[in-house]
Amino acid sequence: MSVRAEQELMAASERLNRELQTGQLSQIAANSWRRCLQLNVDPSRHVRVDMGARELKKRIEAHQDLVTVATPTMENIYNFVNDSGFQVVLSDNHGYLLKVLGERKTPCPSTLARLFPGANWNESLRGTNAIGTCLVERKPLKIHASEHFFEENQTLTCSAAPIFSPEGELLAVLNLSGDHRYANDLALGMVVAGANAIENQLQLHRVNTKLYASYKYSDTIIQSMSEGLVIVDPAGEITKINQVGARILGVSAREAIGLHISKMFGDNAPVLDLLRTGIAYENKEVMLDGGQRAFYCSATLLRDDYGQMIGAVSVLRPRSSSKRSRCLPTTQRARYSFDEMIGDSDAMKKTRHMAERASRSLSTVLIQGESGTGKELIAQGIHNASSRHGQPFVAVNCAAITETLLESELFGYEEGSFTGAKKGGQPGKVEMANGGTLFLDEIGDMPLQMQVKLLRMLQERRICRVGSSEEISIDVRIIAATHQNLKQAVQEGCFRKDLYYRLNVLPITIPPLRERMDDLPALAKFLVTKLSGRFGKEPVAISSLFMRACQSYDWPGNIRELENVIERAMNMVDDGDALTAEMIDLDPVELPADHAIPDGVRPLKEVEMEMVVRALEMSRGNIVHASSLLGISRNTIYRKIKEYDIVV
Numbered sequence: 001m002s003v004r005a006e007q008e009l010m011a012a013s014e015r016l017n018r019e020l021q022t023g024q025l026s027q028i029a030a031n032s033w034r035r036c037l038q039l040n041v042d043p044s045r046h047v048r049v050d051m052g053a054r055e056l057k058k059r060i061e062a063h064q065d066l067v068t069v070a071t072p073t074m075e076n077i078y079n080f081v082n083d084s085g086f087q088v089v090l091s092d093n094h095g096y097l098l099k100v101l102g103e104r105k106t107p108c109p110s111t112l113a114r115l116f117p118g119a120n121w122n123e124s125l126r127g128t129n130a131i132g133t134c135l136v137e138r139k140p141l142k143i144h145a146s147e148h149f150f151e152e153n154q155t156l157t158c159s160a161a162p163i164f165s166p167e168g169e170l171l172a173v174l175n176l177s178g179d180h181r182y183a184n185d186l187a188l189g190m191v192v193a194g195a196n197a198i199e200n201q202l203q204l205h206r207v208n209t210k211l212y213a214s215y216k217y218s219d220t221i222i223q224s225m226s227e228g229l230v231i232v233d234p235a236g237e238i239t240k241i242n243q244v245g246a247r248i249l250g251v252s253a254r255e256a257i258g259l260h261i262s263k264m265f266g267d268n269a270p271v272l273d274l275l276r277t278g279i280a281y282e283n284k285e286v287m288l289d290g291g292q293r294a295f296y297c298s299a300t301l302l303r304d305d306y307g308q309m310i311g312a313v314s315v316l317r318p319r320s321s322s323k324r325s326r327c328l329p330t331t332q333r334a335r336y337s338f339d340e341m342i343g344d345s346d347a348m349k350k351t352r353h354m355a356e357r358a359s360r361s362l363s364t365v366l367i368q369g370e371s372g373t374g375k376e377l378i379a380q381g382i383h384n385a386s387s388r389h390g391q392p393f394v395a396v397n398c399a400a401i402t403e404t405l406l407e408s409e410l411f412g413y414e415e416g417s418f419t420g421a422k423k424g425g426q427p428g429k430v431e432m433a434n435g436g437t438l439f440l441d442e443i444g445d446m447p448l449q450m451q452v453k454l455l456r457m458l459q460e461r462r463i464c465r466v467g468s469s470e471e472i473s474i475d476v477r478i479i480a481a482t483h484q485n486l487k488q489a490v491q492e493g494c495f496r497k498d499l500y501y502r503l504n505v506l507p508i509t510i511p512p513l514r515e516r517m518d519d520l521p522a523l524a525k526f527l528v529t530k531l532s533g534r535f536g537k538e539p540v541a542i543s544s545l546f547m548r549a550c551q552s553y554d555w556p557g558n559i560r561e562l563e564n565v566i567e568r569a570m571n572m573v574d575d576g577d578a579l580t581a582e583m584i585d586l587d588p589v590e591l592p593a594d595h596a597i598p599d600g601v602r603p604l605k606e607v608e609m610e611m612v613v614r615a616l617e618m619s620r621g622n623i624v625h626a627s628s629l630l631g632i633s634r635n636t637i638y639r640k641i642k643e644y645d646i647v648v
């Protein structure tokens, strides 16, 4: 220790004795001074261990829950002391300041006395001070003016209170500091009340997090049940319904919430009897819509821990004698329902209305819309809301396969009908979809020869497998979709007029995203929640700048592109942070043909073709793998292969 330091310590020790005799130092401050002297804290040489911006960011992230929960309380306290030059400070349990509200008004003799985020106010570094001393004493205290061990800090008056976790672990300190001349007796009370409020909020936050997790578990279980589930409150209003339940009752799950059960089951709904009598029942046969919807229903009362009735839960099973549900492979199941179709803009309401109408009929539907607008989603939604919902939904991409293969893909083939044909032959997609729905995606790309065969099938409702003359009757509902303007294709002679009219019985047009920007915020939130579930993360917040940047983009790739942009951003965001505008990585806008191309820049088309070729090479021609490398759909990669005439 230097001679100067020894002198300083000696002086401090003498001062301590003097102050003790005059009774100027509180017991707490005196004990702290003794600790400082024992630790040889040199009052003339301050050891600075403050943090840089990057370390501070990390530390704040590690304490994100605490900082988030403490901020409103700190702001409340600050509003009380606003304009008085007082600062509200939150430190972690090592004395590092995480958040400081307010500017110091009175001149500060030394930068060391400043309270700023990242500074360390541990007692062993800054001598006696409210934050550091509170961390040692673990109780509320005030350190006023000359009670500070370092002279630089003696212009301050500081009150601090510890913040404990529900398990009693010391987490942080809440502190209020200001000019000692304006000391007031309320300061200590304020930080104590503030620390208590933060502790309560932390507990609540924890309970909320647990509640949210258990809600998510139960919701996932309910939604993945193969039986229908409907929960009503004591008044008979629906509070929860799963997709299967909604399908059995022929309603949309979203619209069913809040409806009275009698709206679906009539006034004699068995569950209303259960609510009145408390008598549970099992496998009661229920017929609705004149027998069109027939199912078995079991129901029981729900009671809370005190035995109070809080509603009833009904389990619905489709009646096996009614149109029997087949046990379908996943490739023949439709995943989406109308509930997953987000958008309340006028344009989208119109589309939804048309789709709901189509689900009540079995006529052919033609869906038109740009790529990524949700054509397949709507097709699946129509199937799932239709009377064929328990039956197969089989999709065929008419652009993906060559003309010869498309015929056998659709109609199947007999053994030996061509080289490489399977032994015993194979049924086609039309046969697989029998009783259900056949989704003909990218119908506009169907070769003309094939269009003739499809037209025949639609007229005669019969098919022959390739290589066979035996006719097979089929019962399929057709939903066709295309990103092309089919009417124009008819005029240009690329699409048969008669087939167009056969398909265009119930037309549905999906507007591109740029024409319904009102839907973007809801879509973005929906996609964040959907992707969070997939990543097993808590849903992240979306900053308004992120949203604004999204709203000013043209979205050529529509909702699929929006989904990709959000997925990319979610891979960049740290836990607890919001999606920000910097995380948006949008595809560059194409330049007009006559635009001068500066050095180092190449036409987008050229780069795109190169990327498609490279992805196909890397994935050895595996289309699924290549499309996922490029972040585009299979349909889009097929289109690109065709557009650039790439040989796979």
Ligand SMILES: Nc1ncnc2c1ncn2[C@@H]1O[C@H](COP(=O)(O)OP(=O)(O)OP(=O)(O)O)[C@@H](O)[C@H]1O
Pocket (backbone or CB within 6 Å): 340, 341, 342, 343, 369, 370, 371, 372, 373, 374, 375, 376, 377, 378, 441, 483, 523, 526, 559, 560, 563, 633, 635, 636
């Ligand atoms: N209204 C919507 N609400 C929520 N998600 C949507 C909506 N529309 C589309 N999506 C999502 O966007 C993605 C693309 O949708 P989909 O595959 O149905 O589009 P598409 O028009 O059939 O595309 P393509 O023409 O390329 O085959 C899917 O992940 C789908 O779930």
